[in-house]
Amino acid sequence: MTSKEYKTITDIKGPLVFLEKTEPVAYGEIVTIRLSDGSMKNGQVLDTSDDAVIVQVFEGTEAIDRQAGVKFLGDVFKLSVSRDLVGRILDGAGRPRDGGPDIVAEEKADIIGAAINPYSRQSPHDFIQTGVSAIDCCTTLVRGQKLPIFSASGLPHNDIALQIARQAKLKDSDEEFIVVFCAMGITAEEYNFFRTDLERTGALENAVLFVNLADDPAVERLITPRLALTAAEYLAFEHDYHVLVIYTDMTNYCDSLRQIGAAREEVPGRRGYPGYMYTDLAMLYERAGIVKGKKGSITQFPILTMPGDDITHPIPDLSGYITEGQIVISRELHQAGIYPPINVLPSLSRLMGGCIGEKTTRDDHKKVSDQMYAAYAEGRELRGLVAIVGEDALNERDLQLLKFSDIFEDKFLRQDRDEDRTIDETLDLCWSLMSSIDEKYLVRLDRELIDKYGQHTE
Amino acid sequence: MSNNEGVIYRISGPVVTATGIDARMYEVVRVGHEKLMGEVIEIHGDQSVIQVYEDTSGIRPGEPVLSTGQTLSVQLGPGLLTSIYDGIQRPLQTLEEVMGVFITRGVDADGLDLEKKWDFVATASAGDEVVGGQIIGTVQETETITHKIMIPPKVSGKIKSIDSGEFNVTEAVCVLDDGTEIKMMQEWPVRHPRPYTQKYAPDTPLVTGMRILDFLFPLAKGGAAGIPGPFGSGKTVTQQSLAKYSDAQLVVYIGCGERGNEMTEVLDEFPELIDPNTGQPLMNRTVMIANTSNMPVAAREASVYTGITIAEYFRDQGYDVALMADSTSRWAEAMREISSRLEEMPGEEGYPAYLSSRLAEFYERAGRVETLNGDDGSVTVIGAVSPPGGDISEPVSQGTLRIVKVFWGLDAGLARKRHFPAINWLNSYSLYPQSLNQWFRDNIASDFPEVRTEISALLKVEAELQEIVQLVGSDALPIDQQLTLEVARMIREYFLQQNGFDPVDAYSGVEQQYAMAKAILTFQDEAKKAMAAGARLQDVVNVPSRTELMRARFAEGYLENIGGLVDDMVGEITGTVEAN
Ligand SMILES: Nc1ncnc2c1ncn2[C@@H]1O[C@H](COP(=O)(O)OP(=O)(O)OP(=O)(O)O)[C@@H](O)[C@H]1O
């Protein structure tokens, strides 16, 4: 289809171009813009009426002038999907970045993605063993879950994400995940780190990468995760794959969203982020899950860096309100030299309850996990007290808990970057560490479990 | 002449402006070639501003807009129970049949199955004078609920004919003298409260089986409660517990802008779970509305109205209905999103200036009433609130707290310690105890209010003592205060904490709650006595039978066993005196 080219731009502002006197243009329609030097940019319609059209330009509006030619392509944004996506590296707008051929479409899929009918969903309940004790025991990952990493700059979230991508498997199964990796505004160095590791382990052949780096267009970041999720849905629901989507860094995504909102002079919500950011993020995160009658699944592992290490910042806050838990990385633990520096206290896996226990992990998992948490939480709180009054003021129970909090960090949390612990190993480790606390203080464990697994020597 | 067809002038997300159409405010219109459903929310001269309940991508200016003459309404009648709807009452099951697993657009679906035949049993007879709200017959809709067929409000007359038998919901089961046909289905505009004769002051608690709620901060049938809390603090688990165990006869559960999987969980679980009050599957008394966070925001805005109208309809049949809305903040955000597209002057934090009045109007639809037919029915509303960053100084929390009489404040700190339910006992409140005390005295124990006062006093004292402990450590406190700390710990760990997922502990009857509270006070009294006679605090606290008493609540039959366990504990505590 050859469509008409308009040269009716009236205003250019931030990433937005305003034009008038067009034929009826569809909401969400895809646009190309030809600059005077012949180069092309891409965009999408954000607002349309008889009188004016607003276009958001993915590559930014630099060098666009009022003479630029605008074409409306008659369709909303679609990704060419195919089984051949696997093994490919694409840029943030879905074009090959690996020098390979264009993807020959088996199908063209709308990247906005339709909502899964809640009636058609199937509750996720398959335990994924990540081999990381803190996660497997305390914030268990479930196939089909969306579980973000809340991190901050300078912390080893990438190592953790990669370790999980490498080790994640269903208990007693070799079934592997296809990784869909989506980079949004990360540095070339970070990207290389991911790519090299995926290459090293051979996972790259079973991965699709969508890459928008720090020096790539900021507005393009708004479509990159949508492309990644569209690919993931296609692979999961048309080709039965279990897909693990890792995207990083959601913070850059949200900043692009803020940029558009500001350019449109929208009334901002908290800290300048748009009032619709919750809905916008939900349209990404909710694309995780399992649906009835399909074999595949989408598990999401978004990474975000909390500005100022602040968990109440709108980005982690709104994410936490949508995702099914979070894994929080702690600067304090990192500085204490502990890897993985996961602070289990604010971390949570909401789907854990339904996927652990006798039939899936072990009968003691729930109670052990509760007890580990409770004891560690109290022990850590006591550290503050001890700093003021000294250990002498503590009674016997408090002393034991205080000591336990150190043991917990040193023996339970700490593990090597390629140490892959089975869930049995993790739970056995818990029992052995808990033996440093008198049985009578372990009120969250019941008699039978203590008799069965307890390692107390009376 | 009025014009019922116009054209689209502008599209901005879920907001579409049309010209050339004579629409009324809140009228339902059909937008574009695909006839997407929308509702007129503003009129400027020739322009009608429409919120569209489906995705608007790909729609162009110039496409047609049709007015329907209807306002946004729900279909009410047999078939509501066990259903799950989206925000505009389209059954999700039907949508799956038509669209597959992903929700696309442009599909209409009736809220009720119009074909299904129900066994209508007439209870009125020809010749009876009837008025709006009067019951003329019944349908056994589920094993639990008898659906009462009412004359629609505002209709009255003398019955010419009425028949028992098999009917679908659009067939006339009764005809009045003036020819008016009464069908089992009636429609009601969602933004209008259904009428009743008068409101009563609530005097009966909604028994929830959650100890901290029933015992310390009770909610009345017909009351309204707000549950604010940061993410992951337990709003949904609490709401689901209430949907499972509260002694309402009917539950309307609205998932408003929240997770898809949470609704799936309810769908999986409720048909299997048995209602402790009737012995029937919970699903039989439940209506669900699921407009998840990624479904269209305009339909999210409508979902709470759809839900409360259904709740009122069952109230009018004389039922006690409980409605949970999770989360009202997402509803408020939908209002904000639409309002900002309308370029309205924003109030606080970008919310529209009418936010607090909309909240008030919604919660006002709760209440215990005398129905039009003289019966007694109630709608209890429990709204979750999701304040940004957990800070309740924000407009939705504040707007809610100004109206509701019960505040169950969830606390991130408690959730982090895995103290569940993470309801903060120091800042939560209920303004109902005065009106409910008589019920507790009559039905549970004559000293119930006094025991409650004693338990809450201990918790307050503990909070004060903890401040001192933070400075000097607990060993520096006098021994009687150390005992108080132990008693308070027992209240927290044994009484307030309740595992929402434990098959036994999740539900605690009020009698059991009372027995547990008494057991704690007995421990305190016996410990004091023993220590006065020379026993050591440590020995008293560590008697094994106390741990047993606490652990045993996870086993069936606790209410029967608790007396014996308390006796064992008393014996052992007395023993600690001799041991010294
Ligand atoms: N009463 C309870 N018993 C046991 N666990 C609970 C209880 N309440 C909450 N939890 C735990 O806390 C988690 C989060 O609770 P929930 O999903 O209700 O939070 P929420 O306040 O609804 O969060 P959001 O605002 O993000 O939806 C649950 O998955 C569960 O692990």
Ligand SMILES: [Mg+2]
């Ligand atoms: Mg929730």
